[in-house]
Amino acid sequence: MVDPEDVYRQTTPGSRGLHEKAVRFMPGGTTRSTTYFDPYPLFIDRGEGCRIWDADGIERIDMLGNYTAMILGHAHPKVVEAIRHQAARGTAFAAANAIEGELAEILCEQVPSVDQVRFCNSGTEATMFAMRLARAFTGRARIARIEGGYHGTHDHAEVSTHPDPAEAGPADRPLARPDSIATPAWALEQTVVLPFNAPDAAERILREEGADVAAVILEPIIGAGGVIAATTEFLERLRRVTRELGMLLIFDEVISLRVGPGGAQKLYGVTPDLTTMGKIIGGGLPVAAFGGRADVMELLDPRRQPNLAQGGTYNGNPLGMAAGVAAMRELTPDVYEDLNRTGARVKDQLSEVFASHGVAAQVNGVGSLLAIHFTPTPVTDYRSKATADDRITRDFFLGLVNHGVLMAPRAMGAISTPMGEDEIQRFVDAVDTVVTEQLPRWQAAG
Ligand SMILES: Cc1ncc(COP(=O)(O)O)c(C=O)c1O
Structure with a gap:
């Protein structure tokens, strides 16, 4: 053997x-x-x-x-050329640049929910900012998420990604379980866990917990957790219930954006309030983004008081943006x-x-x-x-x-x-x- x-x-x-x-x-x-x-x-x-x-x-x-x-595979000639060209012109400045506007325009044009977008450097940051934005917009603290979904490795994301089923409660009423030895107690308290593809159970939980839930975040197609597609009924139900209960719906399309122009939301015809993106949009460089409804994204506008600050030394750096534009144009x-x-x-x-x-x-x-x-x-x-x-x-x-x-x-x-x-x-x-x-x-x- x-x-x-x-x-x-x-x-x-x-x-x-x-x-x-x-x-x-x-x-x-x-x-x-x-x-x-x-x-x-x-x-x-x-x-x-x-x-x-x-x-x-x-x-x-x-x-x-x-x-x-x-x-596009590794070392795609168009992406390599875009990186080479930009590297020779400088890779990061403490200033805005025209190329981030180009990538932003591509994403806003393609992804139905995205009126406006902000860049960051990883999917982890994208989901962290999207959750934070939802809390700021709704004035509510808790986030509902799917058991077995993956949203990166910040505190509020590391809950019930891969719990031991024996310790995770009933399938139709999952408990919030820590994924990490560092998951804080507050993250468990402020997370509501929903079963995937179970519209009745998810709706019941959201109605019970609804008052202080800012957003439901989910991958419309669970990626790292096993390539599991949502049913259209499940997504449509979440869309209807979140709207009724005053919660935002966030699609984490860090992986699922690759299923077609405009991602899974276009495929399903279900439009969330916010979307997180990553992976393919950087052409192989560390680029991620979150975007959505203009009236929600507007909280990030520094001209407005108060606003939600989003720092990041390398956010929207021209090297990553150039690679991203080159890649997205090929797609x-x-x-x-x-x-x-x-x-x-x-x-x-x-x-x-x-x-x-x-x-x-x-x-x-x-x-x-x-x-x-x-x-x-x-x-x-x-x-x-x-x-x-x-x-x-x-x-x-x-x-x-x-x-x-x-x-x-x-x-x-x-x-x-x-x-x-x-x-x-x-x-x-x-x-x-x-x-x-x-x-x-x-x-x-x-
Ligand atoms: C759906 C989803 N969200 C967020 C993340 C985190 O992205 P990153 O690894 O860039 O932090 C991943 C990573 O695989 C992901 O699949």
Whole structure:
């Protein structure tokens, strides 16, 4: 039987060596918890298109694309040129610049809810400011969120992202559970947790807790938490109830913006009050944004007293803005359509592979996003996702790394534009090989 960890150790001495050095200077040898995995993370040397090369020179298909951000692949010539051009002209000034206006205009034109936008540097900041803005606008303190959704790593976001179901209360009335050893008690008290895709239960909870809830924040398509699409009914119900109860509706489209021009909100035809964005909008540089209704965004206008201050030394820096403009201009409706068509095809092919081996797996996919859940239960919310077998997922992930593909350790991935027939076939073949190789281990473990 093939132990994927043994193979990984044998084939990645370069990464191991770099990690041994890095742990002396950084906790866990990394600066990003989500890229760490046992026994040590892969160190990437370079990327081009949908391919990446690790510290040992091994080439792999990048099915993760920096957690879905690299929709055009790595080192896209137009993006590289925009960065080169801007780098030579200066990268950051304590002043406004014309390019942020260009990216702002693109987002306002494309995303239905966005009348006005502000930039920041990460999705974490975007959701933090959106929540803060909602509190300022409504004068209410609490935020309602979805169990199993992900909104980054600030205090108010680190609640019930991945709770132990045994400690998280009933599925239709989830408890607020801390995700982090640092989650403060106030964040739990000021969070209302809603089940996903359960319109009646969510409405009941919001009516009970409504008086001091400023906003409901959710991903219309849960991304990092397993590529789980909301039903239209769920989004429409939240839209109606939040409006009635005086709460803002925030769509966190940091990942789901990649499903089409204007993101998931355009696809569903449900328009929130505020939207958070990130990943693809920076062309591979650290750019994120939050935007929405002009009468809400206006609280950020420094000409107004009082106003909500938003600092950030690198907010809207011309380097990130130039990369973002170059990338967003490449993303025409046809490009999204191609990506989504490929996504649908890969989803079907993977389902066939698992079925042919008799492996109980759910292949969730929306547009160019994919996630594989090793469970016989259809994955439609956090509790169904939590039935997946973590051990099989880990073997699968490491097995794929060994066979030339990088996905997220939770078996999530995304199609990028440089992926052609060959790369897709290589990915599907690698999945087939890994399942063939690992099946005896999975069967032996019962
Ligand atoms: C939906 C969503 N919101 C927020 C974030 C946080 O973004 P960042 O990692 O840029 O802070 C992420 C990151 O994956 C995300 O998927």
